[in-house]
Amino acid sequence: MIESHRKNFDTDNLNDLIDLWLNEIRLHKSDADGPNSFRNPDNMAGQMLLLFLGGTDPTSNTLRWGSQYLVRYPKVQDRIHRExxxxxxxxRLPKLDDKLNLPYTQAVIEELHRIISLFPLAAFHVAGDTTTFRGYTIPKNSVVISNLYAVMHSPEIWGDPEExxxxxxxxxxxxxxxxxxxxPFGIGRRMCLGEALATQELFIFFTHLLHQFKFEKTSEDAPMPTLKPIDGVVTHPEKYKLRAIKRD
Known part of the structure; x- marks a missing residue:
């Protein structure tokens, strides 16, 4: 994609992020290859990859989790359908303007974020300077990890976090x-930049699917989803077959 943009690059027609980045490299060519410059082709390719991964994997995994939870909790699914x-x-299909009028559907999405804890340890960060926090000294350049799972599954906060x-x-x-x-998107000034886009994207996909389909087991004898996570940087659900039945 980057190579295609290079071939068709036009300074008078900057159509997207890749065009803007190529233009930055053009305007600041003297430091484009510097070790601390973001204006270099390798960094651009890496950021484009992160955008694709960040824009697809979290949403698709949350939807996979969501469909399994709705199979396991049919009363929740029925209430979403009614709302x-x-x-x-x-x-018509749901749109972003409907969000405030769909409070229960929003609550289900919030609970999905909480209980699945998709990025349990978020992105790793580095301390820019030596600092003291609650009596602990964090040296400069230390790797700092946020335990999002511990917060979203804390009995002190939620009472019944596993429910x-x-x-x-x-x-x-x-x-x-x-x-x-x-x-779910981290905390602090370095939290996920894609939070706003991902939140809107998930709401649209989730409500469109629930508007059009009902999710069930493949048969009465089929087992329920286990809801056990496959641990990793991202918590994936186990593979599970279900039926998506078209709603009238």
Whole structure:
């Protein structure tokens, strides 16, 4: 893709991020190869790869997890269907403007983020300077790891962290309330830059799928999903076959 952009590069028509990056390299050619410059082809290729991975893997894995949880918790799925049908109807697909009017659906997505803890240790960071935090000295250049899983599964915060209970995010009026302890995209100033895009992307895909389909086991005798994670940098669900039944 980068090579194709180079061949068709036009300074008067910068169409996307690759064009903008190529233009930065052109404008700052003198330091493009410097060891500390972001304006170099290798860095550009690496960042494009991260954008593709970050824009596909988290959303697809959350949807895989979500479909298995909905099979395991059919009453949750039924309630989502009722809410979407009431607010959106059957004649169009959900859109971002519907989000505030779909509080239970939002609560389910929040609970999915919390319970699956997709990036349990987030991205590793490095301390820019020596600092002291709660009595601990963190030397400069130390690798700092955020244990997101511990926060999103803390009994002190949630009471019953291993229970899938979307209602925990609904207030007395039935509105979805956010909480500082749901941190699937990391914390601090160096949290995931794609949070806003990923949040919107997940909402659209999730609501479109639930608007159009009902998820069930392949047969009455089929086992339920185990919901056991495959641990790694990203927690993947185990492979599971299910039925996606078209809704009227």
């Amino acid at each position: 979407i049908d009431t607010v959106v109807g059957r004649n 899938f209970r979307p209602e925990r995010f609904l207030d007395d009026k039935g509105n979805c309330r956010g909480t500082d302890e749901v941190i």
